[in-house]
Amino acid sequence: MADGSLGLWxxxxxxxxxxxxxxxxxxxxxxxxCITERSGRINLGLEGTLVMGAMSAYGISYLSGSPWLGVLAxxxxxxxxxxxxxxxxxxxxxxxxxxxxxxxxxxxGLAFYLGKPLIEPTAARLPAIDFGWWSDxxxxxxxxxxxxxxxxxxxxxxxxxxxxxxxxxxxxxxTAGESxxxxxAMGYSVLAIRLRxxxxxxxxxxxxxxxxxxxxPGSWNEGLSSGQGITAVALVIFARxxxxxxxxxxxxxxxxxxxxxALQSVGVTSGYHLFNAAPYILTLAIMIITCSPKRTLTGAPxxxxxxx
Amino acid sequence: xxxxxxxxxEGPLGVDAVAVTMKFGDFxxxxxxxxxxxxxxxxxxxxxxxxxxxxxxxxxxxxxxxxEGDILVGGREQAIANPKDAHALxxxxxxxxxxxxxxxxxxxxxxxARDNVPAVVNWAREKQELEAFLARxxxxxxxxxxxSDISAGExxxxxxxxxLYLKRRFLILxxxxxxxxxxxxxxxxxxxxxxxxxGGLTILMxxxxxxxxxxFADEVTILRRGKLAGNGKVADLTPDSMARMMIGAEELTVQxxxxxxxxxxxxxxSKLCAIDDAGAVAVHDVSLTVRGxxxxxxxxxxxxxxRQLVEVLAGQREAESGEVRVRGDLYxxxxxxxxxxxxxxxxxxxLKNACVGGMSVAxxxxxxxxxxxxxxxxxxxxxxxxxxxDAEHKIGLYKIKTRSPDTPISALSGGxxxxxVLARELGGEVEVLIAANPCFGLDFAAxxxxxAEIMAARNRxxxxxxVSEDLDELLELSDRxxxxxxxxxxxxxxxxxxxxxxxxxxxxxx
Numbered sequence: 001m002a003d004g005s006l007g008l009w010x011x012x013x014x015x016x017x018x019x020x021x022x023x024x025x026x027x028x029x030x031x032x033x034c035i036t037e038r039s040g041r042i043n044l045g046l047e048g049t050l051v052m053g054a055m056s057a058y059g060i061s062y063l064s065g066s067p068w069l070g071v072l073a074x075x076x077x078x079x080x081x082x083x084x085x086x087x088x089x090x091x092x093x094x095x096x097x098x099x100x101x102x103x104x105x106x107x108x109g110l111a112f113y114l115g116k117p118l119i120e121p122t123a124a125r126l127p128a129i130d131f132g133w134w135s136d137x138x139x140x141x142x143x144x145x146x147x148x149x150x151x152x153x154x155x156x157x158x159x160x161x162x163x164x165x166x167x168x169x170x171x172x173x174x175t176a177g178e179s180x181x182x183x184x185a186m187g188y189s190v191l192a193i194r195l196r197x198x199x200x201x202x203x204x205x206x207x208x209x210x211x212x213x214x215x216x217p218g219s220w221n222e223g224l225s226s227g228q229g230i231t232a233v234a235l236v237i238f239a240r241x242x243x244x245x246x247x248x249x250x251x252x253x254x255x256x257x258x259x260x261x262a263l264q265s266v267g268v269t270s271g272y273h274l275f276n277a278a279p280y281i282l283t284l285a286i287m288i289i290t291c292s293p294k295r296t297l298t299g300a301p302x303x304x305x306x307x308x
Numbered sequence: 309x310x311x312x313x314x315x316x317x318e319g320p321l322g323v324d325a326v327a328v329t330m331k332f333g334d335f336x337x338x339x340x341x342x343x344x345x346x347x348x349x350x351x352x353x354x355x356x357x358x359x360x361x362x363x364x365x366x367x368x369x370x371x372x373x374x375x376e377g378d379i380l381v382g383g384r385e386q387a388i389a390n391p392k393d394a395h396a397l398x399x400x401x402x403x404x405x406x407x408x409x410x411x412x413x414x415x416x417x418x419x420x421a422r423d424n425v426p427a428v429v430n431w432a433r434e435k436q437e438l439e440a441f442l443a444r445x446x447x448x449x450x451x452x453x454x455x456s457d458i459s460a461g462e463x464x465x466x467x468x469x470x471x472l473y474l475k476r477r478f479l480i481l482x483x484x485x486x487x488x489x490x491x492x493x494x495x496x497x498x499x500x501x502x503x504x505x506x507g508g509l510t511i512l513m514x515x516x517x518x519x520x521x522x523x524f525a526d527e528v529t530i531l532r533r534g535k536l537a538g539n540g541k542v543a544d545l546t547p548d549s550m551a552r553m554m555i556g557a558e559e560l561t562v563q564x565x566x567x568x569x570x571x572x573x574x575x576x577x578s579k580l581c582a583i584d585d586a587g588a589v590a591v592h593d594v595s596l597t598v599r600g601x602x603x604x605x606x607x608x609x610x611x612x613x614x615r616q617l618v619e620v621l622a623g624q625r626e627a628e629s630g631e632v633r634v635r636g637d638l639y640x641x642x643x644x645x646x647x648x649x650x651x652x653x654x655x656x657x658x659l660k661n662a663c664v665g666g667m668s669v670a671x672x673x674x675x676x677x678x679x680x681x682x683x684x685x686x687x688x689x690x691x692x693x694x695x696x697x698d699a700e701h702k703i704g705l706y707k708i709k710t711r712s713p714d715t716p717i718s719a720l721s722g723g724x725x726x727x728x729v730l731a732r733e734l735g736g737e738v739e740v741l742i743a744a745n746p747c748f749g750l751d752f753a754a755x756x757x758x759x760a761e762i763m764a765a766r767n768r769x770x771x772x773x774x775v776s777e778d779l780d781e782l783l784e785l786s787d788r789x790x791x792x793x794x795x796x797x798x799x800x801x802x803x804x805x806x807x808x809x810x811x812x813x814x815x816x817x818x
Binding site for chain 1: 390391392405407409419421425426431586587
């Protein structure tokens with residue numbers, strides 16, 4: 001099999017590789033949104049944050065030559081956009097969903113505007129670790145070239161799970177999300193907790209964006225994000241606001257997104273666009289299977305504007 | 309607190325409010341009110357809704373800052389800027405609306421309430437310390453259960469334990485027994501009373517139940533419309549004298565006597581099942597017949613399926629199985645069926661369940677009939693002046709206090725919202741009436757009027773299903789009493805022969 005012809009085995013392998021590569025932005029955005037939503041607010045602007053993160057990461061990496069500086073810049077940009085969302089939502093009678101949509105358009109628009117000069121140049125990209133060294137098969141090696149950000153994301157999920165249970169910040173975020181009355185009665189500022197939670201959420205989403213421009217696909221252009229940010233927000237709902245389930249959901253979506261290209265590579269060309277739509281079909285299917293008109297979502301933070 | 313100041317005395321704290329006046333804009337919520345709670349006493353604060361009880365204790369707790377007057381803690385004037393300052397002085401409050409986080413465990417809630425939550429919580433050690441604390445306390449709660457899974461009574465105990473865990477020396481309880489069975493209420497208040505008697509704690513309890521004042525309080529302060537209406541030792545007062553101070557000279561609607569014959573079966577539920585929002589069974593195999601000219605009361609602690617049962621009858625929730633019949637016809641709560649059978653509904657939280665808050669009082673009163681003559685021509689052209697005329701008539705008849713028929717109904721007080729709903733639901737002929745906690749949170753005048761209207765509807769031959777968490781109300785109005793527990797009817801009695809202890813036992817599931 002040294003000639004690299006794996007036949008149909010290419011498909012699961014590509015799906016696995018895809019699950020690892022494509023899932024990273026999903027993972028970061030959904031973990032970030034998980035933190036924000038657990039504090040009782042929905043930030044739909046993360047699509048804009050993702051694209052802004054991708055643009056700023058690419059720009060800083062190009063200017064400084066250090067991709068890691070780019071990742072940091074993306075995170076800071078994201079945190080700033082998060083602060084903007086939380087700041088506007090702190091005002092009385094402001095709806096977080098509407099602000100989120102506005103910031104989604106604002107973020108993408110601003111990124112395209114500022115990113116115009118970045119389409120041509122090539123920036124330094126993030127390195128990958130070769131976990132496939134043991135294999136002679138090039139497809140296996142390609143699938144197992146794993147970026148450090150993915151590993152950080154995988155580690156982050158259980159850390160968040162633990163943090164929600166056992167740290168003061170975790171408990172406070174949950175309190176703000178489950179009962180703002182209780183938080184206020186204990187003398188905590190719900191707005192301040194949500195500001196921080198939204199900023200951390202933006203920080204992680206920005207980093208998710210940096211992965212797009214600095215690793216996979218690995219360049220800056222206007223079609224970089226095909227709605228990953230907004231899909232990741234929906235992922236949090238499937239994942240029932242549980243960081244560990246966010247991890248599995250992100251992997252499943254990454255795998256589904258890789259299905260189309262993988263089938264094409266083995267020669268299945270009919271229905272290519274249909275297979276490309278796999279993540280969205282998966283979204284709908286999960287939605288339909290898990291929804292019920294008679295019961296509310298379990299695990300939903302009680303203060304979210306959609307569940308209240 | 310100022311550094312260098314001598315510390316507050318040990319043991320239970322006394323709190324005085326001296327000449328407290330509180331204005332919200334033009335509205336005078338408190339007018340020169342005095343309150344003197346001696347250290348180590350059990351003090352009751354009595355008053356109707358809107359009398360200013362909550363405002364007064366919120367001034368003490370630092371939520372509001374009194375426009376004039378002072379708060380003395382331990383005999384010393386204190387500037388309490390916010391609840392944190394009050395907590396630092398050793399003042400604590402148990403709110404009427406629970407402040408526990410439902411999705412968290414009891415242990416998480418207790419630890420979270422502390423001022424110094426460690427950055428990383430060592431749960432093994434915290435649980436050990438909590439167990440040790442609980443061992444010293446008069447009542448027990450399951451530490452690892454989620455608050456949403458425990459009963460209302462346990463939640464109330466949890467709230468009180470939380471304050472004791474935080475080492476409060478002056479405890480304010482806001483209507484602490486409103487969600488408890490009579491037995492549970494006596495248990496909780498009795499234990500608190502013991503703690504007061506043994507020293508270490510002062511209690512100020514807001515309530516409107518004379519029975520609890522007589523049985524547990526040492527002293528009482530009574531407010532009426534923001535003014536001090538009276539105070540003194542409980543031993544020197546009677547429920548009657550306290551009621552007179554609470555209500556003043558106001559005339560209450562007189563309830564008509566119970567008259568009339570029992571009619572034919574109007575409302576029949578058979579093997580009705582329904583699930584709640586979380587998908588758990590809330591109403592389980594419930595069967596009941598209500599006949600014309602009778603009031604059947606459903607007693608139970610809130611959260612035992614009463615809400616879901618009423619929602620099914622109101623058409624707000626689908627039944628899982630079983631059937632509802634009205635005068636023998638299958639009933640699915642459609643608008644047409646409600647009209648045909650002359651069904652009326654007084655749901656709980658009327659502003660949320662029976663009104664559109666942003667629409668006018670006149671529109672809300674017209675909901676049942678707005679698309680029929682004389683309110684509409686051919687079912688679609690609305691005749692606004694007919695709405696207005698009808699509303700003006702009913703506003704006068706039902707004593708609804710509103711600036712005009714065009715005022716949005718959400719601007720009305722709770723009592724007047726319920727009066728408007730009453731005008732709509734009972735203004736015409738009624739054959740079946742379903743009422744759920746119709747008097748919750750209302751003042752004496754509104755309660756008397758609503759009780760009189762319900763009794764009058766019964767006397768005219770309506771079949772009345774009355775769901776209430778207030779046992780006194782049920783015993784006063786019902787002909788027959790059914791106790792609901794965990795979604796099932798567990799006990800039935802004639803109201804005239806009902807034994808309070810037995811009903812309380814069934815409410816608690818024993």
